[in-house]
Amino acid sequence: MANIVIIGGGPAGYESAYVADSLGASVTLIDYDAPGGACVHYDCVPSKAFIASSEVVSNTRHADDLGIRMPSPDEITVDAPQVYNRVKELARAQLADVTAGLAKTKVTVVRGRGRLLATEEHGSHPVEITPEGEPAYTVEADVVLLATGASPRVLPGAEPDGERILNWRQVYDLPELPSKLIIIGSGVTGAEFANAYTEMGVEVTLIASRDRVLPHEDGDAARLLEDSFTRRGMTILTHGRAKTVQNTGDGVRVELADGRVIEGSHCLMTVGSVPNTTDLGIEEAGVEVDDGGFIKVDRVSRTSVSGVYAAGDVTGVLMLASVAAMQGRIAMWHALGEAVAPLQLKTVSSNIFTHPEIATVGIGEKTIDDRDMDVRSVTMPLRTNARAKMAELDDGFVKLYARPTTGVVIGGVVVAPHASELIMPITLAVRQRLTVQQIASTFTIYPSISGSISEAARRLIEHDDLD
Structure with a gap:
């Protein structure tokens, strides 16, 4: 039975623990706090919960545009303590879900800290574990996954004080x-x-x-x-x-x-953020880092040391919870001899939770310009969409990128309310190498915002070289 030690309990850590446990490995997961990581504690979950409250205010401010009489914008009040308490409660609830999920497995969860020691000649990896309030001890691991995440960058002369x-x-x-x-x-x-x-x-x-x-x-x-x-x-x-x-x-x-x-x-x-590598033992173990201090990994999450993997924000590879989780899964599949496809960043979708939201996937304008790629694109303004008109939505668009002659979709951008949901069809198209012809011939609901995706595909077909 393989002995696996995972240092860090965020999405990269707990998702990899699930995989390793399901494959019969003995798993120890170490985190200085409850499993869930900064994503659940401080970052993704709290920030998006906070943004959800702001969306309600935004919708209320524009109710008059739809004929709904509401108090004037100046009369709308926000109960900050209640908003902040709700944010924290949601984070605690999500943490409880992660903890409950791990409790159903055979994973040993240690609240404390872990660090690599110098690798032994026979290839095992000694890890020093210091549980909270208890003396340190050492275990021998066949595989170690480093998933310690990152922390907010601090500028000299602008150090946060938590007050102002x-x-x-x-x-x-x-x-x-x-x-x-x-x-x-x-x-x-x-x-x-x-x-x-x-x-x-x-x-x-x-x-x-x-x-x-x-x-x-x-x-x-x-x-x-x-x-x-x-x-x-x-x-x-x-x-x-x-x-x-x-x-x-x-x-x-x-x-x-x-x-x-x-x-x-x-x-x-x-x-920005800096990787959490202090007192992790990577220097002693010989784990290489890049110029920014992030741990170098390949597309199956291997570091420069055999048997030591890394995943999540500590690697600096697209600092998204979804990418962290996939890196962790891939690491365990690879380490335990399962068939695994390397991480494909061009199929990763991301979203910016503003008003409107901005969602992207695949190859975008910067890559196209830098590589001088021959690509066809079309942009459909949201204001031309019937559903958008009904909701008084003026700001936004759908953009598709496709290869000439083949019509294969290689990227897209959606700027609209709930773009994080609308990007999925384009993500699927990029992942499965669908063509604009296939998207254009797919039924969509009328009226719907997603109808602009198929309409964009039809507009691309109008190019002679995509016929």
């Missing part, structure tokens, strides 16, 4: 909503919180280090969202790099590298 200067894991402890929130960082996390707080009536200033928000996303989608932000009253400062953030006692003072100064009630730092 915050990272995204600290906002739920505020006694009330900020009156004037400055958000530093306009990537996915920054954009999501900027959107949510704006919808809740908070005055938001979003500081982007480049020339636009979401610099790594589809340009059309990013520009549309930026325009939506501005129309809703958000202030966006581009080419802004934070030099210092100071807690002034009753607010914050942010100084940018170019001399600009912004003042507000609170500052939220969303400037």
